[in-house]
Amino acid sequence: MIAKVTLGLLLLGTMALAAYACRWLWLKSPYGRMACVVGIAVVGYQAWNAVFPPSSFYRDEFALRTGIAAPPSARFVFKHASFPDLHGDYAAECLFRVSKADYAWLARAAAIPADGEKRSEYGLYRSQAEAAYGGVLRAVVRGQIRARAGDQHGGWALLDDGKTVHFWFVQT
Structure with a gap:
């Protein structure tokens, strides 16, 4: 205090x-x-x-956390980030659409099947993301974030529409 x-x-x-x-x-x-x-x-x-971070923040965050550069065809449908507090805690989440070729490239880069899960895992602002998406976020392929510390949670998923990527990251 x-x-x-x-x-x-x-x-x-x-x-x-x-x-x-x-x-x-x-x-x-x-x-x-x-x-x-x-x-x-x-x-x-x-x-x-x-x-109100610009799109470049989300592109950089995706590249930093996944080790994969965001595709140039990425067009953001939903973006939300909390402002970092005194301890550096923040959350970032976005949905972006990519071309079919970039979607296929990301699917090869992730290569982790979602095992038929009904929803894209986690996401602090998932209800807002689903509203922007227009339905339930159903993951087809899931990717992981790299070199995460114990206080970092996140990942990304390719959704079943064949063009949308869901990315989320939370640092507590």
Whole structure:
């Protein structure tokens, strides 16, 4: 509890200092105004990307966790990620559609049959993913994440429609 209060006070102090510096720059000259506007734009852009990660985040996450580069034909149908907390805990999940050739290539790369399971395993935001998909996520082939630590869970699956991939990763 004390750590959260300390962090909150540090954040408030930093924001107050930034506001004071921005006001000082604004009153100083036109260049100060420009520096202030550019600073606000840069911080705003970074904050937006932290809360709403771009598709490149999911491509990079898929490549990092599976050891397989996301196919260039990948088009995202569903994306969701939680913002990492103080301990680095976060979750990322996505559905993307690929060409038939890339689907076949991913099936060879995964090569782990799903053993007739009814649903794609896990997925923290599965109900939202199923809503975006338009039905139950039925896995045909399952892939694993690589070099996972004890606090990491995830995987990926090729779905039975022949074009969709479900990827999820959770770090607790």
